[in-house]
Amino acid sequence: MASVHSISLLSEAEFGCEHLAAQLGQDGSTSEQFKSAFIKTHNALSNFPRSTDLSVKQSTRLKAKGFLKPKYTCLTCSEAISMADRKAHTEKTSHQFYMDSRGRTLYCEACSDFVYDHGLERLRCSTTESALEVARKRRFSNSSADELYIRSNANKRPCAKQGVRGLFNLGQTCYLNVILQTLLHDPILNTYFLGNGHQPHDCTASDCVGCAVAEAFADFNSSDKAEGFAALNLLLASWRASPTLAGYQQQDAHEYYQFLVDKLHASTEGHREGHEKGCPCFFHKTFYGKLRSSVTCDKCGNVTRTDDPMVDLSLDVQVQAKKRAMGGIGASSTPTLSGCLDSYTSPEKLMAGVYNCSHCGGTPQKATKQLRIRKLPAILCMQLKRFEHTFSVSEKLEGKIDFPLSINMLPYTTVPHARVDRSRFMYDLSSAVVHKGKLDAGHYYVYCRQGDEWMLFNDDQVTAVTEADVLNADAYLLFYNLRSLASAPQ
Template sequence: MMETALPRSSSRPRPSSRPTTPLRPHSRSSIREAHGYGTNISNAVYTQPAINALEPQFAELADSMADLEANFMHLQLMHESLTRFSESFASFLYGLNMNAFCVDFPEAPIADSFRRAKQAEAQKEAEAEEVRRAVDAEATFMTTDTSFVENPPSTISSKPTSKSSIPSRGATRGSATRGSTRGRYTTRGTNRARPSALPRGRGVRNNANKRACAKQGVRGLYNLGQTCYLNVILQTLLHDPILNAYFLGNGHQSHDCSVPDCVGCAVAEAFADFNSSDKAEGFAALNLLLASWRASPTLAGYHQQDAHEYYQFLVDKLHASTEGHVDDHDQGCPCFFHQTFYGKLKSSVMCDNCGNITKTEDPMLDLSLDVQVQAKKRAMGGGVGPSVTPTLNGCLESFTSPERLMAGVYNCSECGGTPQKATKRLRIKKLPAILCMQLKRFEHTSAVSEKVEGRVDFPLSINMLPYTTHRHREDLDKSKFIYDLSSAVVHKGKLDAGHYYVYCKQGDQWVLFNDDQVTAATEAEVLNADAYLLFYNLRLFTASLQ
């Protein structure tokens, strides 16, 4: 009996192995091996439908589509990550370009600073409007009086003898500098007799102590990006009666000035803006900032700066912007700023070997006083412990006390120019109308530089006669040596980073200026402050402006 042959499957025979998707390994065996399609099946009397043969292929296709979808999801996540990176990198490049642009073209500071200033301005607008309605409007009284004070403090001028080489002050007392701390302000020379350049007259007297604005002269300065160092110095100048008499009188004439990027014009504009009777809100000293940037590349950019160095820079530029000024401070200068801010130091060095005394004189813009040296001296003498609070008078005593110079520092001309041990002493020969004293709150060692923290006691009024070359004269009017505190600058933070604010005296009231934040202060708060810079005014001049 012949065997009956089974009918063949209608589906196309498939190879035992076929290509797989590259996204995942093949997990199924051959369809032929799995289901026996196209082969003999014992005891089978029927053929499976052809559609069933496609089911495994559809299953395989579904798996491949799922894998493809997962891969597309991964690609989408990668694309989003690349997009975020691109945005961050673009912001980084924009910041670099903006910083470079601000340094090269400081006419356009970062707009964020002005946006913050406008927001603060808007917040204070309501309060300012109430104050304007409540307080009488007072017009600024301008004057063209150019007369001068006839009786400035008398000084005794003596010609120095220069027989020996005098060691620089920077080479003594460790790394501390006695006297002015910048070379350009410590050149030696003699003084010339001159009339005082301080204006007087009824109009100037009114300007010296007038209310600066409708809000009793209390206006803050917006921080334009780490510019607190500029704000504290400018506030000090704005609240000084001597400078008010000058700038609100016939002082710097901006319309006649031909000096490019003139700092004097920028300061005059700040005085005019500050003293506007119809304004009570804070303001931004943008033009002064830009003029400072253009005048000094080291100031350009939004970096932290030292307030003392900026004070020296600003006074020097104000002096340079005055018509008829003399560039060489050794020769003396009759201009207002030189006569107001500059004094004179006298140095005497006595050789231990021959007793020869060498005297020299140096222009003095400020007094830089060692805080830590004065504290150590007090700790070593008279059983006074190191925890005793140092005083401003003690710092001045240390500044004017004799100083031992070891051999190699001083060469005596009378001893054949050989190195000799000597004794050096500094005295103030001529005092300025505005006296700035820096409390040097930094100590440098071979390993590290640190800030000297702690309070230094300073008085509201001080007699400077004991620290001058005239201390033994009985015929002098001692009132010519009395100074009254006008401002105290405070630094909070570390040696290389921090923030400045300033206490200024407005009439009989002390005011704390912390950028655009302004609050009333008491004498006790001022005297308890950890001052960095102290500004004193000669009482004789301020009294003549009343």
């Protein structure tokens, strides 16, 4: 016996979307006018020249690139407009249904998607103007096997993907998978790549990393498949762009993140190579901040300031561990992210010989150095440096480091604290990358926020987890998103 829920789904499946259901559910004359406009537009677009006809009239010198872009015909006023002007037309006229010139498929601006309606599909089974009359005379039987199959299996296409997808390990590629999953779950990057961001069909660069990432976003958000997929093109593009990445040896996820951000920046049209010039591209604004180094001469008080671009913060957790081992303050406590940030931005004494003061005749002087964040990025990556390499030994610091779900970065900036809205510096955790195992034989997995929930991505295995699971993880990389882009600090 059918449940109330299943009956509801069947009734929804009778129309392509709820907006179309409202349109066709109006009084008879209004509904018939819409169907007539649908058939009339369909027949008019049947003569729209195909891309294969371009070679027939070379004398017109049509540019294929612009010619292939579809036009959208409004079913209400019959005006043909471009994709870029479609939203403005709807806002001006309240007309929300269009037919595209290439596939003659129905588009609903309210859904921002193409919609399929089996009733309208029956109307355009014929290419003649009498199709509407034929449909009036010949009704499909409700008991028809075909009609029953369509009603039982059709439903509205979701506006967004349902669930999440893992990434197949292609041979020691877990370092790539965790960074890509982090990007795939970032709302800022989804808006860019699923909108009018990097367009592979317009890109002429060979082995473009930006194109490979755009393809990964398209694959991940495809509603056609639910199982995991392989980011093979991104792997190959990375190998070709960096000889040190080529091959199936284990790589560092932090170094791959830096590589990927740099290549995405380089793939943007109009980007500037020198970060000190202030590149206006999307990726530079999203990933790059500025770090200020201030050196104060202990003798004369002269201050030398230098601003450098930063793509992440590398926080030395080894310093805290050594202090605890020596019986310092907080010897029995767990190291914290805020403690690492405090150490990172605390003044540091420089011995004579390291710094030459220009105000003291260029002579070596003792000095005090301090790092502060001059400009924060929208996506802030923080590396908890668990790996230490010396001439004699390379080791990894195991153990938990406490980190919060939200953090205020104002105390670590150059901004005067008393004259600013602290809420403008709030960041929320978006993902946490974990490394398990030894330096040369480890494995990466990542926790990512999916809406209001958290998911654990271990290559192609996906598991729902709690906030407590995330906060208990031995994180290696932490990614935080600026809470409000509208009030982002400059």
